[in-house]
Amino acid sequence: xxxxxxxVRAELFKFRTTPGAWVCIGVVLLLTGLGITTSFINGxxxxxxxxxxxxxxxxxxxxxxxxxxxxxxxxxxGVLSITTEYRHRVLTSTLLAHPRRADVLGAKVLASALWAxxxxxxxFVMIGAMGIPLLLTEGGSVSALxxxxxxxxxxxxxxxxxxxxxxMGIGTLVRNQxxxxxxxxxxxxxxxxxxxxIFSSLAHMDVNFLPTRATEAIAGGVAARGPGxxxxxxxxxxxxxxxxxxxxxxxxxxxxAVIGYFTTFRRDVT
Amino acid sequence: MxxxxxxxxxxxxxxxxxxxxxxxxxxxDDLSFTVEPGRVTGFLGPNGAGKTTTLRILLDLASATSGSxxxxxxxxxxxxxxxxxxxxxxxxxxxxxxxxxxxxxEMLAIESGIELSRIDPVLELVGLTADANRKVGGYSLxxxxxxxxxxxxxxxxxxxxxxxxxxxxxxxxxxxxxxxLRHLAAEGRTVLISSHLLAEMAQTVDDVVIVSRxxxxxxxxxxxxxxxxxxxxxxxxxxxxxxxxxxxAAGYAHRPEGEDILFVDGATPETLGPLIASxxxxxxxxxxxxxxxxxxxxxxxTSMTARRAxxxxxxx
Numbered sequence: 319x320x321x322x323x324x325x326v327r328a329e330l331f332k333f334r335t336t337p338g339a340w341v342c343i344g345v346v347l348l349l350t351g352l353g354i355t356t357s358f359i360n361g362x363x364x365x366x367x368x369x370x371x372x373x374x375x376x377x378x379x380x381x382x383x384x385x386x387x388x389x390x391x392x393x394x395x396g397v398l399s400i401t402t403e404y405r406h407r408v409l410t411s412t413l414l415a416h417p418r419r420a421d422v423l424g425a426k427v428l429a430s431a432l433w434a435x436x437x438x439x440x441x442f443v444m445i446g447a448m449g450i451p452l453l454l455t456e457g458g459s460v461s462a463l464x465x466x467x468x469x470x471x472x473x474x475x476x477x478x479x480x481x482x483x484x485x486m487g488i489g490t491l492v493r494n495q496x497x498x499x500x501x502x503x504x505x506x507x508x509x510x511x512x513x514x515x516i517f518s519s520l521a522h523m524d525v526n527f528l529p530t531r532a533t534e535a536i537a538g539g540v541a542a543r544g545p546g547x548x549x550x551x552x553x554x555x556x557x558x559x560x561x562x563x564x565x566x567x568x569x570x571x572x573x574x575a576v577i578g579y580f581t582t583f584r585r586d587v588t
Numbered sequence: 589m590x591x592x593x594x595x596x597x598x599x600x601x602x603x604x605x606x607x608x609x610x611x612x613x614x615x616x617d618d619l620s621f622t623v624e625p626g627r628v629t630g631f632l633g634p635n636g637a638g639k640t641t642t643l644r645i646l647l648d649l650a651s652a653t654s655g656s657x658x659x660x661x662x663x664x665x666x667x668x669x670x671x672x673x674x675x676x677x678x679x680x681x682x683x684x685x686x687x688x689x690x691x692x693x694e695m696l697a698i699e700s701g702i703e704l705s706r707i708d709p710v711l712e713l714v715g716l717t718a719d720a721n722r723k724v725g726g727y728s729l730x731x732x733x734x735x736x737x738x739x740x741x742x743x744x745x746x747x748x749x750x751x752x753x754x755x756x757x758x759x760x761x762x763x764x765x766x767x768x769l770r771h772l773a774a775e776g777r778t779v780l781i782s783s784h785l786l787a788e789m790a791q792t793v794d795d796v797v798i799v800s801r802x803x804x805x806x807x808x809x810x811x812x813x814x815x816x817x818x819x820x821x822x823x824x825x826x827x828x829x830x831x832x833x834x835x836x837a838a839g840y841a842h843r844p845e846g847e848d849i850l851f852v853d854g855a856t857p858e859t860l861g862p863l864i865a866s867x868x869x870x871x872x873x874x875x876x877x878x879x880x881x882x883x884x885x886x887x888x889x890t891s892m893t894a895r896r897a898x899x900x901x902x903x904x
Contacts, residue, residue, distance in 0.1 A: 328699040335691040336684050406684045410649060411739065414676055415699035417648045417665040586650035 319420040328415075329399070329429030332408075338398045339433055343440050346387040350441040353383030354449045358456065370458025377463050378538070380449055381470040384441025385477070385537055389530060392434045392478045393502040396485020396571075399430045401495035409587055423490065423579055427483055427572075434482030438475040470538055473560055477537040480567040484529055487574025490583055506530055526558045527566045535563030597746045598625025598778035599660030599673070601646070606655035608641050608802075615641045617802035618655070623780045623795075625746070628773045630793035630810070631782040634889050638802035639782040640678075643751050647676055659747055671700035675740030677750040682736070685725025689716060689735050692724060696739050710738040715764075729756025737765075747778040754788060766792045786885035800889035813884065820853040821860045824873035831869050838863055851877070 333339035357380040358368050371377050403409040416422055450460055485502050492498040510530050518525045525531060535557040558566065601623035608616040616638040623629045633639050644650040646657040648664040659667065659674055667673050683692055693707045711717045714734040719727070724735065733756050740748060748769075754762045769792055773779045783789045786796075796813055798806040806813060825831050828850050835842045840860075841853040852860055857876055864871055 324698055324701055328695055331691075331695050331698055332684075335687050335695065337686050402684065407679070407682045408684055410678055410682045411696060412699060413649060414647060414674075414678075415671050415696060417670060586644070588644070588650070 319424050320418070322416065322421050322425055325416055325421060325425035326428045326432070328412075329425050330432060332402075333399070333429065333433045336402065338402060339395060342391045342395045342398070342433075343437055346384065346391050346437045346441050347444050349387035349390065350384040350444040351448055353386055354380065354445060354452065357383055357449075358452060368456070370453050370456035372458065372462070374466070377466045378470055380453070380463060381445065381466040382474055382537060383445055383449060384438065384474060387441055388438065388474065388477045388481055388537070389506055389533060390503065391437065392481035393485030393488065393506060394499055395434055395437065396430045396482040396487070397489040397492075397498035397502050398495070399426050399433075399482075399486055400489035401493060401498045404493045405495045413587060419583055420579065423575060423583055427486055427575060430482040430486045431479045434478040435475060437482075438478035441474075441478075442471060473536045473538045476564060477533045477567075480536065480564060480571060481529070481533060483571030484567060484574065485571075487571045487576075487578060490575050490578025491581065493582055526563075529567060529570050532558060532563040532566035532570070536560050536567065598776050599747050600624060601747060601749075601778055601780055602658045602661075603642065603646065604656050604658075606642060606645060606657060607653045608638070608645060608650070609653045615802050616645070616652075619799065619802065619804055620655075621797045621804060621807050623778055623797070625778040626773055626776050627794040628769050628779040628781060628792055629795040629797060630786070630789040631780055631797050631799070632786050632789060632885065633782075633784065633799040633805075635784050637784075637799045637889070639784075639799060640751055641802075642799075643676075643678070643749055643780075643782060647674070647678075647749065649678075669701060669743075671696070671702060671743035671745065673743075673745050674747045674749065675743060675745040676748075677733070677736040677740050677753050679736075679751065681732075683724040683727075683732065686723055688721050688723055689727070690720040692735065693739060693742060696742055700743055702743050706742050706744070710741045713741065713768075714738040730758060730761050733757055734761075737768075746776070748772060748780070750779070750781045752782055752784070754783065762788065785882075787882045798885070798888050805888045819856060820851050820877050821855040821857070822873075822875045822877050823850045823852060823860070823864075823871060824848050825850065825869060825871050827869050830867075831864070834863060834867050834869065835860075848872075 357371055357376065360367060360369050360371065360376065371380050403412060412422055413419065450463070453460060453463060485498075488502050488505075489495075489498045492501055506529065510528050513528065514525045514531070526535065538560070557563065603622075604620050606616050606619045607614065619638070619642060631639055631642070641650065642657075645652045646659070646664065657663070664670060664674065687695070690707060690711070693710070694704060696702070697704050697707060708717070711720050714737050716731065716734055716738060719731065724732065727735065733753055737750075737753065740750070750769075754765060757765060769779050769781060773794070781789070781793065786798075789796075790810065793810055795808065796806060796810050797804070823831060826848060828844060828848055831850055831852075832842050832844070835850070835852045835855070840855050843851050843853070845851060857874065861874070864874070
């Protein structure tokens with residue numbers, strides 16, 4: 319396998335010239351907006367009120383408002399990057415231009431990672447554009463929020479990137495676009511919680527290597543359970559360290575892509 | 589016709605003992621043929637004859653069960669910068685419908701390392717300049733074929749491989765493509781074009797490779813095929829039985845029709861006329877009936893015996 323910068327450029331161009339990748343960014347902005355709004359909903363003594371977060375937990379929740387968007391849309395982007403080629407048979411043109419398939423798959427991994435990074439940046443732009451004015455309106459401290467950039471932003475961006483690679487792996491295995499999206503979302507939102515419930519609660523098995531748990535570890539535990547960084551005491555469960563989470567997610571992503579390469583991507587293109 | 593080429597040089601396309609099986613179905617069966625530069629070669633056969641499968645294997649989009657293919661002596665995947673050497677039109681569905689035509693070509697150019705300045709000339713060549721900024725989803729089948737051809741010509745390749753490129757084209761479009769392909773071959777390029785219609789290709793191709801059920805039937809110059817198309821004589825005579833006996837004695841196959849008509853297969857006016865005169869047979873009507881190319885094609889593609897035209901090897 320050789321690295322081809324122009325193939326990566328072409329893959330990014332494909333994202334740029336089709337609606338799917340832009341829809342992913344739109345949904346990221348929407349979900350981040352919802353995340354920002356919910357981080358202002360606080361409760362005390364059974365009373366829910368709309369106010370600026372002031373605690374470290376609350377501020378990290380605001381800074382990590384793009385977490386749900388990452389969990390949902392980054393894998394979908396990865397799925398789209400490969401299944402769009404099958405759906406519209408663009409893969410024929412791609413392979414005629416560059417017949418070495420491993421190079422094509424490698425370029426897709428890199429391009430998906432870069433576009434996902436762009437999605438992550440967009441979510442932070444949304445936090446800046448919507449969250450900070452809201453914080454000021456509600457009398458919150460911007461400098462206190464900016465103190466949480468360091469603990470949250472790198473992990474969150476890494477989560478976007480690695481989840482996109484994971485989605486690409488799923489797309490390579492499945493090839494069918496609708497099935498790929500359903501499987502990616504179903505695994506994250508339905509199957510993993512069930513597996514966690516069964517294996518963690520009943521059998522007391524370690525489920526922290528599952529993709530969403532690994533993502534949670536990388537993103538610093540800013541999921542609904544609460545922020546706090548790797549292994550934070552505020553999370554409802556003990557997570558992997560961020561780097562172990564990253565390794566787990568890389569293995570999920572690259573592993574599925576490699577299996578997909580050997581089982582489906584090398585097949586005849588009809 | 590504008591000049592397409594700057595440096596293009598054709599290369600020999602070779603298929604050697606190619607076999608492709610899908611489970612128990614043999615789509616291509618020990619197929620061998622050669623395509624020469626500077627000529628338009630028609631790769632002909634009915635639907636399901638294995639043409640598309642062969643072309644896809646040739647372009648490394650599918651794998652062969654056995655045998656090999658090469659373009660200029662190399663497998664497609666081993667050709668450096670293949671889009672500069674080989675242009676292919678496979679089917680008019682290889683587009684993202686939301687992508688604009690110009691963006692589609694730009695995507696191909698980036699992938700293939702082709703200068704973006706090539707886009708406008710090829711768009712002009714295929715007559716899509718005015719529609720270049722439209723989304724491909726709104727294109728007709730004929731426009732998609734033109735766009736595919738533009739993509740194939742983007743790298744100014746010496747070899748063109750086209751799978752049923754006239755699908756969806758109107759008669760003017762077919763005539764346009766015929767002229768273009770002839771022009772490209774005249775520039776020294778290798779042009780291999782598949783079709784299930786020999787009659788449509790007869791004015792375009794120099795050579796033919798005819799396949800049926802995955803096997804080679806005929807390879808050679810079209811002119812040789814035309815000369816092989818045998819004629820028969822239609823004779824209206826009150827002495828049909830006597831003429832039948834005379835024709836039989838002279839070694840001609842014959843068949844009666846109606847009350848007083850006899851077809852004498854393989855005969856010409858020059859051979860049958862003297863025979864009739866010397867035997868003093870009364871004749872009311874004597875007409876030469878030539879077998880048309882399409883019926884010859886049908887006969888060849890339903891025949892189980894492969895033929896190789898002897899002149900094929902010496903084809904210029």
